[in-house]
Structure formats: C-alpha cells, structure tokens
Amino acid sequence: MTVLHNPVIRGFAPDPSLVRVGAWYYVATSSFEWFPTIPVHRSRDLAHWEYAGHVRGAVPGGSLAGVPDSGGVWAPSLSWDGERFWVVYSVVRSVGTPYFDLDTYVATATEVDGEWSAPRRIASHGFDPALFHHEGRLWLLNMQSDHRPGGQRFAGIVLTELDRETLARVGDTHLLLRHERLIEGPKLVKRDGWFHLVLADGGTGVEHGVLVARSRAITGPYELDSQPLLTTRDDPSVPLQKAGHAELVETPDGEWVMSHLAARPLRTPDGPRCPLGRETAIQALTWDKAGWPRLRQGGWHPAVEVDVPTPPAEPGPRLADPDDPLGWPWSxxxxxxxxxxxxxxxxxxxxxxxxxxxxxxxxxxxxxxxxxxxxxxxxxxxxxxxxxxxxxxxxxxxxxxxxxxxxxxxxxxxxxxxxxxxxxxxxxxxxxxxxxxxxxxxxxxxxxxxxxxxxxxxxxxxxxxxxxxxxxxxxxxxxxxxxxxxxxxxxxxxxxxxxxxxxxxxxxxxxxxxxxxxxxxxxxxxxxx
Missing domain, CATH: 2.60.120.200 (Jelly Rolls)
Structure with a gap:
C-alpha cells in the first residue's frame, strides 16, 4: 500500500482524466488559454506524479489569440485502446454567452511525450467530451447545450458512435440522461454487466459533485444512484472543496481508484477563495452489495490522505526535456x-x-x-x-x-x-x-x-x-x-x-x-x- 496526500497534482490542474496503461497511470488536465496545451502527468503509485509531456498541436494553427480568459482547451479526456492514446477535447471560443462557439477534436499518439496526430474535428454537441472504447467500437460522450432563449445550457448527456478510422458519425445520437441539476463531464466504465455513467453535477464551484447512473445497455435507459459518489456541498469545513469531475480506473489487482478535481480555499472576510485554482486528487473506491461505487472511507467527502493499492515507486526517467530553458514548468x-x-x-x-x-x-x-x-x-x-x-x-x-x-x-x-x-x-x-x-x-x-x-x-x-x-x-x-x-x-x-x-x-x-x-x-x- 502507498499513502498519497491530496491534491496529488497541486496548483492549476483541473478536470483530471485518469487512465492506466500497464503499470503506469496518466492524467491529462485542462489548459484553457495557456500553453503547453493539455499537460499530461504520470505515476506508478498514484502518489508521486511527474510531468510527462503535453498534447502538442492540440489547437489548430497553434494559436488561441483572441480567445477570452478561461476559454481555450476545456476538459480533455484521455483514453487507451490497447495500442495508442486517444485524447478528445473542446476548444471553447466564447465564455459566459449562450453560444460556447466550440469545436471538439480528437488526436492520438503511441506515447504521451511523442508526436500527436493532427487534431480532427468531430461532432461538437457541447464541451466535456469523452471517448469510450468497447468491443472494437468507439463511442463519443458529450453534454449537449441548448442556446435558445429559455433553453437549458446543460441539456443532458448524449452518446454518438464514431467510425474508428474516419471518426464520422455512425447512426443516431442517443440522449442518455437529463437531470434537474446541471450535469456534465460524462465518463463511461463497464463492470459486471453494467455500464456506469459517471457525471459531474452542480457546476464546478462549491456545489460540485459526482453522480453515477447505470444501465445494462450502453444506450440506456440509465437509473441514477440514490446518493452522490462525491461532493462537499454539504460541508464547507472539508479541506478539499469543489470536489467533482471524476474518472474511475481499475488497478492491475482489481482494485478501483478515482481521479477528481478539488480546491483548497483560503478563508477570507469575503468568503472562501481558491487562488491556486482547481487541482487533481485521487480517492480509493469500493463497490457496495448492490454494485454501486462508493468511497472506501465511507460517505461522500474526499479524503486528504488516502491508502491506495499500489507499491511505492520512485519517478521514472524524466520525459520532458530538462535542457529546454523555456519548457515546462513555464507556461x-x-x-x-x-x-x-x-x-x-x-x-x-x-x-x-x-x-x-x-x-x-x-x-x-x-x-x-x-x-x-x-x-x-x-x-x-x-x-x-x-x-x-x-x-x-x-x-x-x-x-x-x-x-x-x-x-x-x-x-x-x-x-x-x-x-x-x-x-x-x-x-x-x-x-x-x-x-x-x-x-x-x-x-x-x-x-x-x-x-x-x-x-x-x-x-x-x-x-x-x-x-x-x-x-x-x-x-x-x-x-x-x-x-x-x-x-x-x-x-x-x-x-x-x-x-x-x-x-x-x-x-x-x-x-x-x-x-x-x-x-x-x-x-x-x-x-x-
């Protein structure tokens, strides 16, 4: 066992997407208007993380000139199909308007620090896309946005099959779930015959949380869990606030862990403020008798210290170029x-x-x-x-x-x-x-x-x-x-x-x-x- 201390990637490192490839775990995070685009970190024990590279070329043309603050590259989702890494993300060019004016792209690479393919635009229903590889088929998850007057900007979670080679749409798009609360950040994981739909809900502030829904069929219908998997909205004293935007991953030994974002507020006379931004954290999971994921420590509050089922490991050989005086950690x-x-x-x-x-x-x-x-x-x-x-x-x-x-x-x-x-x-x-x-x-x-x-x-x-x-x-x-x-x-x-x-x-x-x-x-x- 290894004891990790959250956040494991500290400072501005939001919307973590976690994937395991062999003995290595990788996390991709949002970069917004900053370069390098889509930083990727890696770890062998989930406790000690190192910068491993970034998705170079993620922005067509190599420039985000003119995009508003907090626009740019939102919520990348990293996945592995057994042969190569895939990353899907949105480039958002309007913030705080009914139109996000976004484009969603896919790129691939055999190594995270290697050459990424030129980004290819795909169906762009909304931000927070994710890819799900299942039985040789490729599925795209999205939140959809309704820009119309009176419409819901967060109008549900949709699923579209893509051709693995051309990335063209295959068949109809399916509306998987709508909810009275704001839901976004969809991820899919299959376990024991159930498709588990992991969702961020409540927005990315202090109301943030994680909901899970499940279905026997990938296209639904999905039933919601009766309780949140993760949130701090009910207790402002929890050290890790704004907890949400999660991804579930199985370890080589059949244990489960979850990445999520969180923030460490400073208490001020004007209320809590988080100048470090949203950061990356890891929790250990278990599954209850009914087959729903739960935090191993019980409840739904994130823990700062977590025992994870990995042997302690030192960082590997550095992938980023240590001789580049203008490279990481510069942005x-x-x-x-x-x-x-x-x-x-x-x-x-x-x-x-x-x-x-x-x-x-x-x-x-x-x-x-x-x-x-x-x-x-x-x-x-x-x-x-x-x-x-x-x-x-x-x-x-x-x-x-x-x-x-x-x-x-x-x-x-x-x-x-x-x-x-x-x-x-x-x-x-x-x-x-x-x-x-x-x-x-x-x-x-x-x-x-x-x-x-x-x-x-x-x-x-x-x-x-x-x-x-x-x-x-x-x-x-x-x-x-x-x-x-x-x-x-x-x-x-x-x-x-x-x-x-x-x-x-x-x-x-x-x-x-x-x-x-x-x-x-x-x-x-x-x-x-």
Whole structure:
C-alpha cells in the first residue's frame, strides 16, 4: 500500500482524466488559454506524479489569440485502446454567452511525450467530451447545450458512435440522461454487466459533485444512484472543496481508484477563495452489495490522505526535456513561447523578452509564468532593462488572467511632480519601479519607487496569509514596495465572471509602440510551501 496526500497534482490542474496503461497511470488536465496545451502527468503509485509531456498541436494553427480568459482547451479526456492514446477535447471560443462557439477534436499518439496526430474535428454537441472504447467500437460522450432563449445550457448527456478510422458519425445520437441539476463531464466504465455513467453535477464551484447512473445497455435507459459518489456541498469545513469531475480506473489487482478535481480555499472576510485554482486528487473506491461505487472511507467527502493499492515507486526517467530553458514548468498565454519574443540563447544564463502588448491583451503578450502550488510562496528574479518611455515596462507579475494580476515593473516616469509633456523624447525622466494592482473593476497604481537606471535589479514577492508583499533588493537588503496587496483576488471565486484557471508567478515585458524594447531576466525562483 502507498499513502498519497491530496491534491496529488497541486496548483492549476483541473478536470483530471485518469487512465492506466500497464503499470503506469496518466492524467491529462485542462489548459484553457495557456500553453503547453493539455499537460499530461504520470505515476506508478498514484502518489508521486511527474510531468510527462503535453498534447502538442492540440489547437489548430497553434494559436488561441483572441480567445477570452478561461476559454481555450476545456476538459480533455484521455483514453487507451490497447495500442495508442486517444485524447478528445473542446476548444471553447466564447465564455459566459449562450453560444460556447466550440469545436471538439480528437488526436492520438503511441506515447504521451511523442508526436500527436493532427487534431480532427468531430461532432461538437457541447464541451466535456469523452471517448469510450468497447468491443472494437468507439463511442463519443458529450453534454449537449441548448442556446435558445429559455433553453437549458446543460441539456443532458448524449452518446454518438464514431467510425474508428474516419471518426464520422455512425447512426443516431442517443440522449442518455437529463437531470434537474446541471450535469456534465460524462465518463463511461463497464463492470459486471453494467455500464456506469459517471457525471459531474452542480457546476464546478462549491456545489460540485459526482453522480453515477447505470444501465445494462450502453444506450440506456440509465437509473441514477440514490446518493452522490462525491461532493462537499454539504460541508464547507472539508479541506478539499469543489470536489467533482471524476474518472474511475481499475488497478492491475482489481482494485478501483478515482481521479477528481478539488480546491483548497483560503478563508477570507469575503468568503472562501481558491487562488491556486482547481487541482487533481485521487480517492480509493469500493463497490457496495448492490454494485454501486462508493468511497472506501465511507460517505461522500474526499479524503486528504488516502491508502491506495499500489507499491511505492520512485519517478521514472524524466520525459520532458530538462535542457529546454523555456519548457515546462513555464507556461505562456494563448501561444507557445516564440523566439521572436522569448530568447534563451542571446545571453547565456539569461532569458530575453521582447515587449509586445500590455498585460490585458488577448493577442500578443510577452509573459513566461509558472503555477503557484501552495498558499505560501515566494518568487524572485533579477531584471536588466533600460525603459525610455512609459510605454515600456518589464518585471515580476502574479497573474490569474487579463483582469486579475499584480505586477512590479521597471519602467520610465516623468520627473517627479511633472505632467506628461514628451519628456521621454528629450532624454528626461527617471527610472522607477511601479506596483500595479488589476482586478475586474479597475486598475490602480499602488506605489512608485525611484531606482538607478541601467543596473540589474532583483525583484521579489512573498505570498502569505492571502497577502502579496512585493520588494526589491537595495544595497543587499530587501526593501518593501507599497502596501500588502490582496492575493486572494487572483482566484476562481472573485468577481462576477466565470473563472477556471489558477494563479501563476512569472516575468513579462511590454512595449506598446514598436516592440523594440527588450528586458533580460536571470535567476527566476518560485518556491511554494
């Protein structure tokens, strides 16, 4: 037996899809507007996970430029047919509207870190697709969405058979189940003559849960279990909240486990907030006398510590390229890091970023960021740059999305007390650190500090108790910049809009005029504990 500690994949790692291939377990997670698309982790004991690669090429054209925050790649489902991996997912281009404007794609590969086939578009009833391989046939599960006025946006679960070679539809689509609660995330598993339909219900917030229905025939009718398999909606004190979006997998010894998403909230005066986003967890299952799946510890609340029926195992040989200075754990918004704006070769030991659009851009923003995985964290980096206008900036950023970030930037400002009169074109002005707080309802500058021009400068931020305290190193000592800022606003739970990702720490550069401005960064460190 092995004891795992949930979440097993920490930080922004939502909508986990679990599959076992031989002695290895693999999990694919949603990436939304971030690249690399569809990260995949692997483990031999369900407790210790490592990054194993991603589905390169998942987005046709290689760009999500223009997609809204929390759009992009939703809820991939990973499966194995005995010869190759399959992944099915939706690219969502509208969020918070009656139309999701999505396309659903399938790609395959013989190795998760290998070459994936070009994505092929298939029937796109709604998001949260899944594939079910059964007796040589291929079935597509979807939630369907009704965009019409008065229609249900979550209008039931549908099943369509696909031709395994062409992926064309075979026969009619079947409506398997509708429910008074919001249901999505369908997965199928067969056991003892029953097709078990595993569903996410209640939405992906604090009402989230897992329901199971079953049928003797794949096309139904399906009967619902009398109780949830998993939820925390009835108890806000459970450490793992928002539990749902599950997948059931059998171990080599005939035991069963379940992956699901969960979140670890911080308690604030404004209610619980989850700046780390939704994370990946694992539970052990059993089956009751009537043949329904149950949590092994009883009830329906997820456990933090779980005994799983696997021998302890060390991680295997690393699959990701450790020599790629811009590879994982770095992520970039809406496209891969491109040598045109991110260069790790121009100056050995440094990363050079070329400024492009500002941090609210959905098109061309020069940002490298890494997932924050604990509520206590610290990031620092040394930056060298010569901004000559207020249109140029570079620095350290904590980011959730284009409407939620905190940044400490090296930039230019007019001489103190003067208004803008074109001083930058006359060689006048000063170099400053500017601390900016952006949230859904506006932007404010929290502090400005004069610094020496041209010299390398170490910037940092410490996150603790829901507060972000920015600093820089002056004469070998950390000097605070501005007041503590509210880190919990960088969360799924703040504001009026749908949010599905998680907070990150990184470096960025901005040049709003001609992208001639560059900034060099070295020594980036993100520590989470």
């Amino acid at each position: 970039t918004p809406r496209g891969y890091a491109d040598p045109g704006w991110a260069d790790a070769t121009a100056r050995p030991g440094w990363i050079r970023l070329r400024g492009r659009h500002g941090p609210e851009s959905r098109w061309a923003y020069s940002l490298l960021a890494q997932r924050i995985t604990e509520h206590r964290a610290e990031a620092e980096v040394t930056v060298e740059a010569r901004p000559r206008s207020f249109t140029q900036a570079a620095g350290l950023v904590l980011r959730y999305n284009s409407e939620a970030y905190l940044s400490l930037d090296l930039t230019w400002a007019e001489p103190e007390g003067e208004e803008q009169r074109g001083q930058q074109w006359r060689g006048e002005g000063r170099t400053v650190l500017s601390l900016v707080e952006r949230e859904e309802f506006g932007t404010r500058r929290a502090a400005v500090v004069d610094v020496a021009a041209g010299a390398p400068l170490t910037l940092g931020v410490t996150v603790e108790d829901g507060r972000a305290r920015f600093w820089y190193v002056r004469e070998g000592v950390r000097a605070p910049v501005g007041p503590p800022l509210d880190f919990t606003r960088l969360s799924d739970d703040y504001g009026s809009k749908l949010r599905f990702t998680g907070s990150m720490a990184g470096v960025h550069a901005v040049d709003l005029v001609d992208s001639s401005f560059t900034a060099d960064f070295t020594g980036f460190r993100l520590t989470c504990w």
